[in-house]
Amino acid sequence: MRAREPASRQTSTVRVMTSDEFVPVGFVPPTSLTTEQFRLEPLGPHHNRADHDAWMSSIEHIRSTPGFHENTWPPINGMALEENLEDLRRHADDFRQRTGFTFSVLDPSDHGVIGCVYLYPSASEEWDVTVRSWVRADRSGLDVPLADAVARWLATEWPWDRLDRRGR
Numbered sequence: 001m002r003a004r005e006p007a008s009r010q011t012s013t014v015r016v017m018t019s020d021e022f023v024p025v026g027f028v029p030p031t032s033l034t035t036e037q038f039r040l041e042p043l044g045p046h047h048n049r050a051d052h053d054a055w056m057s058s059i060e061h062i063r064s065t066p067g068f069h070e071n072t073w074p075p076i077n078g079m080a081l082e083e084n085l086e087d088l089r090r091h092a093d094d095f096r097q098r099t100g101f102t103f104s105v106l107d108p109s110d111h112g113v114i115g116c117v118y119l120y121p122s123a124s125e126e127w128d129v130t131v132r133s134w135v136r137a138d139r140s141g142l143d144v145p146l147a148d149a150v151a152r153w154l155a156t157e158w159p160w161d162r163l164d165r166r167g168r
Contacts, residue, residue: 022121022129023098023159030157034101035149037142040103040117044092045085047104050113052084054136061137067166068134094120105135105146108148114139117150127164129154144168 023029041050055062059074068074094100105115115135122130133150135142147168148152154163 008165014055022100025055027159029095029098029101030153033149033153034108035145038114038149039106039108039111040150041106042092042095043088043102043104043116045088047066047113048081048085048088051088051116052081054115055134058134060139061140062134065134065143066168067130085166098153099132105133105142114142115146117146119154122162122164124164126162128162129158130166131168132166 031042055074056078059076059078062068062074063071063076091100091102095102100121101119103117103119105112106112106118107114113136115133117133118131120130122128131147131150131154133143133146135146148167149164151163151168154160
């Protein structure tokens with residue numbers, strides 16, 4: 001889940017768990033997925049400006065994407081670049097701690113940020129992981145291909161059986 005509010009105002013529905021409960025001890029999380037249309041790499045502070053530009057240009061589109069209807073992210077009025085940087089740092093920390101995995105979706109030709117993928121523990125016992133993804137509005141044709149490619153990747157490279165794909 002990508003809660004873009006400052007930590008002091010964040011509320012989360014994600015169950016608190018140790019990393020060995022989300023992924024098995026010894027599991028090495030994949031750090032890339034490459035197709036002809038996009039490439040995934042772990043989201044980090046070095047993506048700040050491009051990530052901020054991508055979602056700020058596409059707030060309405062993202063909020064209409066499955067998995068984001070009920071979220072407060074992205075905030076309707078956006079946020080400052082520094083607030084975005086703090087959010088990216090939090091996602092990078094989650095990746096290092098193995099409590100969540102967030103990936104930038106990059107254009108393979110110019111390496112620009114065109115979206116994000118989030119893999120976090122589900123708030124429901126029914127699922128192992130909640131999967132959310134978005135693409136910028138001007139790349140909306142990649143929404144379904146991204147979600148489908150990520151589903152195949154999760155089925156072959158990740159340890160979860162029960163995926164909450166948020167209606168996809």
